[in-house]
Amino acid sequence: MSVFSSSASSSPVSLPLRRSSPFDPPAEYRRLxxxxxxxxxxxxxxxxxxxxxxxxxxxxxxxxxRFSSDRQRVSSPVRRFPIRRDGPAARAGxxxxxxxxxxxxxxxxxxxxxxxxxxxxxAPRIEQIVSEHLDAMERDAPPADLxxxxxxxxxxxxxCELLGVPYExxxxxxxxxxxxxxLDASEDEISAARDELWQYMLELVAAKRQHxxxxxxxxxxxxxxxxxxxxxxxxxxxxxxxxxxxHETTANMLALGTYALLGRPDQLCALRxxxxxxxxxxxxxxxxxxxxxxxxxxxAREDVDFAGxxxxxxxxxxxxxxxxxxxxxxxxxxxxxxxxxxxAQHVAFGHGIHQCLGQQLARVEMKVGYSALFRxxxxxxxxxxxxxxxxxxxxxxxxxHRLPVAW
Amino acid sequence: xxxxxxxxxxxGAGQCALTAxxxxxxxxxxxxxxxxxxxxPAALQDQARRAxxxxxxxxIRLVLNPEP
Numbered sequence: 001m002s003v004f005s006s007s008a009s010s011s012p013v014s015l016p017l018r019r020s021s022p023f024d025p026p027a028e029y030r031r032l033x034x035x036x037x038x039x040x041x042x043x044x045x046x047x048x049x050x051x052x053x054x055x056x057x058x059x060x061x062x063x064x065x066r067f068s069s070d071r072q073r074v075s076s077p078v079r080r081f082p083i084r085r086d087g088p089a090a091r092a093g094x095x096x097x098x099x100x101x102x103x104x105x106x107x108x109x110x111x112x113x114x115x116x117x118x119x120x121x122x123a124p125r126i127e128q129i130v131s132e133h134l135d136a137m138e139r140d141a142p143p144a145d146l147x148x149x150x151x152x153x154x155x156x157x158x159x160c161e162l163l164g165v166p167y168e169x170x171x172x173x174x175x176x177x178x179x180x181x182x183l184d185a186s187e188d189e190i191s192a193a194r195d196e197l198w199q200y201m202l203e204l205v206a207a208k209r210q211h212x213x214x215x216x217x218x219x220x221x222x223x224x225x226x227x228x229x230x231x232x233x234x235x236x237x238x239x240x241x242x243x244x245x246x247h248e249t250t251a252n253m254l255a256l257g258t259y260a261l262l263g264r265p266d267q268l269c270a271l272r273x274x275x276x277x278x279x280x281x282x283x284x285x286x287x288x289x290x291x292x293x294x295x296x297x298x299x300a301r302e303d304v305d306f307a308g309x310x311x312x313x314x315x316x317x318x319x320x321x322x323x324x325x326x327x328x329x330x331x332x333x334x335x336x337x338x339x340x341x342x343x344a345q346h347v348a349f350g351h352g353i354h355q356c357l358g359q360q361l362a363r364v365e366m367k368v369g370y371s372a373l374f375r376x377x378x379x380x381x382x383x384x385x386x387x388x389x390x391x392x393x394x395x396x397x398x399x400x401h402r403l404p405v406a407w
Numbered sequence: 408x409x410x411x412x413x414x415x416x417x418x419g420a421g422q423c424a425l426t427a428x429x430x431x432x433x434x435x436x437x438x439x440x441x442x443x444x445x446x447x448p449a450a451l452q453d454q455a456r457r458a459x460x461x462x463x464x465x466x467i468r469l470v471l472n473p474e475p
Contacts, residue, residue, distance in 0.1 A: 063465065104418075111419025111438025116428070344426065344461055355420045355463040363425070 012040035012048050015077045015294065015318065022391050023260055023289065024335060029053050029323035038309045041318060043075040045082070049316035050309070053323035055330040055347065057307050058295075061319050062352035064306075067298035069354060071097035074297045075316040078396075081187040083297075093237025096245075096354060103353060106238065109225045110357060113162070113216050119360040122158070126368045129157050134376045142406035143383035150373065151255035151403070152247070155365055159246030162361070163239055164215025165204060172200055177244045181396040197244075201236035208235075216242075246358055249291065250365045252392065252399030257285045257370060259389060259403055260337060262382055267339050272374060281339040282366045287346035288337045290322040293398040296350055321347045377407035408452050409470040414439050422461040427454035440466060 013036075016028035032039050033053035041051035052058050061067060071084040071091075084091060091097065095106040112118075133150050140149075156174065160167040179185050179193035205217065209232070212218035217239055220230060261268045271277050295318050304311045311317060325346045326334040349356035356362070374380065382389070383404040390401040410430065419438030423431035429451055432441040447455050459467040 063463070107418050108437040108439070111421075112434070112436050113438075114421070115419065115433040115435075115438045116421045116424040117433065344422075344457070349420075351463045353418050353464060355418070357420075360421045360425065 012042035013051065014042050015051065017078075017393070019391075019393065022386075022389070023263075023337070025290070025293070025320075025322040025326060029320060029326070033323055033327060038307045041077070043077060043316065044080045045075050047075045047316065049075060049318070050311055051077075051318045051320060052307075053320050053327075054307075055324040055327035055345075058319040058321065058324035058347055059351045061298060061306070061317060062296070062347070062350060062354070064304075064352075065100070066301055066304050067317065068099050068301050069097055069103070069298060070099060073299045073314070073316075077294050077297065077316075077318045078183055081190075091237065092231070093234035093239075094241050095238070096241060100353065107353070107357070109220065109230075110216075110238075110242075113219075114357055114360055116360050119364045122162075122361070123364050123368060125161070126154070126158055126365055127372065129154055130368050130372045134372060138376070143404050144406075146258060146403040146405050147251070147255050147400065150369075151258070152251045154254065154369060155250035155362075156247040158361070158365060159243060159358075162216055162246070163242055164208065164213050164217045165239070165243055169200070173197060173243055174247070176200075177248055180244065181248060183394050183396065197240050198236060201239045201243075202232060205232045205235045205239065242358070245356075246361070248397050249358075250362045250369075252291050252397050253285065253289065253362065253366055254369050255403045256289050256291065256399040257366065258373065258380075258405075259382075259400055260285065260289065261370070261374075262380065262405075263386065264337055267337060268374065271339055271370075272378075275371070277339055278367050278371055280342065280344075281370070282363055283346065284337065284339050284341050284343040285366070286348040287325045287331065287341075287343040289398070290325045290346070290348045291398040292321050292348070292350075292396070294318070294396060295320040295322065296354075319347075321350065377405075380405055380407045382406075408447055408455060408472075410442050410445050410447065410455060411468045411470060412440050412442055413466050413468070416464045417466045418464055420463050422463065423458040423467060426461055427451065427458040430455055431458060 016026035019026050037054040037057060039051045041049050043049060052061055074083060076083050095103050133154060137144055137149050156170060157167055176193040176197040179189055208218045208221055212222045271281050298317050300311045300313050300315050302313050328334050330345060349359045383406040392399045392401055417439040419433060421433055423440055424433050430444050430447050432443055434441055455469055459469055
C-alpha cells in the first residue's frame with residue numbers, strides 16, 4: 001500500500017495550530033493540501049468532520065448552498081463547546097450564521113451602506129482620523145506600541161461613526177469583543193461577554209429609537225428597513241456583529257501588515273516609490289496574512305459528494321482560508337510576500353454569499369493607514385527583536401498583541 | 408463581448424465595482440450590481456473577465472460574440 005492511499009484512510013487529524021514562523025500558517029497545512037486535501041478532522045467536541053486546504057475546494061464549499069452557516073449546528077474547530085448555544089432572541093440579526101432567504105433580507109438591507117462608492121466617500125474622514133493619530137504619535141517620543149496608538153483606535157473609531165456607536169464606550173465593547181476572540185475563554189466567560197455586549201447594544205438601540213441619527217443603526221430605524229420587522233433584538237444583534245467585525249479585523253491587518261513590511265525593506269521601498277502599488281499591496285497582504293486563522297465553518301444539510309469524498313448530513317466542514325491562500329496551484333511561490341502580485345483571488349474575506357460585508361471599508365482603511373504611516377515615519381522600525389513581538393496564536397483573529405516601534 | 412448579470416444572486420460584495428469601475432457600479436439601495444456598459448470595448452474586456460472571476464456569487468456572465 002502506498003503512503004498516499006494509507007494516509008487517505010488514516011485517522012482524523014486535529015486542526016494544525018503550531019506555527020514555525022510568525023507570518024506562515026502551520027506547515028502541517030502544506031502536507032495536508034498535498035496529500036489529503038479533503039481530510040477527516042477531529043473536533044474538540046469529539047465529533048469528526050472535514051478540513052479543506054485547497055483553494056478550489058474552499059471556494060467551491062463556500063459557494064455551495066447544500067452547506068449551511070447555522071452556528072447552532074456546527075462544531076467549533078478550536079473549542080469544546082458550540083460556537084453558539086444561546087436562544088433565538090440573542091442570535092437575532094446575526095447574519096453571519098444565517099442561510100437564505102433570511103440571510104438575503106439582512107444582507108440586502110446592509111450592503112447599500114458598504115458599497116465601493118460609499119467607502120471611498122469615507123476616505124477623507126479616515127485620512128483625518130489617521131492623521132490625528134500620527135500627530136499624537138509624533139508628539140510623544142519613540143518608542144511606541146503601534147497597536148493602542150494606531151492600529152486599534154482607527155478602525156474602531158471609523159466603525160463607531162459608521163454605526164452610530166459612541167466611541168467613549170470603547171472600554172466596554174473592546175473588552176467584550178476581545179474576550180469573544182480569546183481561544184482560552186471558558187463558555188461562561190464567552191456568554192457573559194456576549195450578554196454584556198448584547199445588553200449594551202439593546203440600550204443603544206432603544207436610545208436610537210428615541211433620537212435616531214443619520215448613522216447606520218439610526219438610519220435603519222428611520223427608513224423602516226426590513227418592512228417594520230426589524231425589532232430591537234434584531235437591530236442589537238446586527239449592531240453587535242458589525243461592531244465586533246469592524247474593529248478587530250482591520251486593526252490586526254494594520255499592525256501585522258506593518259510588522260510584515262518592516263521585515264521586508266525591499267518591498268516597503270517599492271511601495272514607497274510607487275503609489276500605484278498600494279491596491280495590489282493591500283490584496284497581497286490580505287492573502288499572505290489571512291488573519292481569520294482557523295478558517296470558516298459550514299455544516300452539510302444533506303449527504304454531499306464533494307471533491308471525491310462523501311460528506312454526511314450534519315458533518316461540519318472547516319474551510320482553511322489561510323491554507324487556501326498559500327495554495328501553489330492558485331498563487332505561484334505562495335510563501336513569498338510580493339506586493340506586485342495579482343492576488344485578488346484570495347479568500348481572506350471568504351467567498352460566496354457571506355463574503356465580508358465590510359471588505360471595501362477594510363480596503364480603504366488599509367490603503368489610507370499603511371500609506372500615511374510609512375509617509376509620516378520614513379525611518380519606522382521595530383523597537384524590539386523580531387522574536388520579542390508577541391503573536392496572537394491564542395486569538396481567533398491572528399495578529400500581534402503589541403508592536404513596539406521607533407522612528 | 409456582452410455582460411449579463413443575475414442580480415438575484417448578487418450580495419453586493421462590490422468586487423466588480425472595485426475591479427472594473429468603468430463597467431460596474433452598485434445600487435444605492437441594496438448595493439447590488441449595476442452594469443454601466445453592457446458591451447465593453449476591447450480595452451476593458453480584461454477587466455470584465457477579472458470582475459467575473461472575482462465575483463463571490465458567480466453573478467457575472469460574459470457572452471462572447473453575441474448574435475446581432
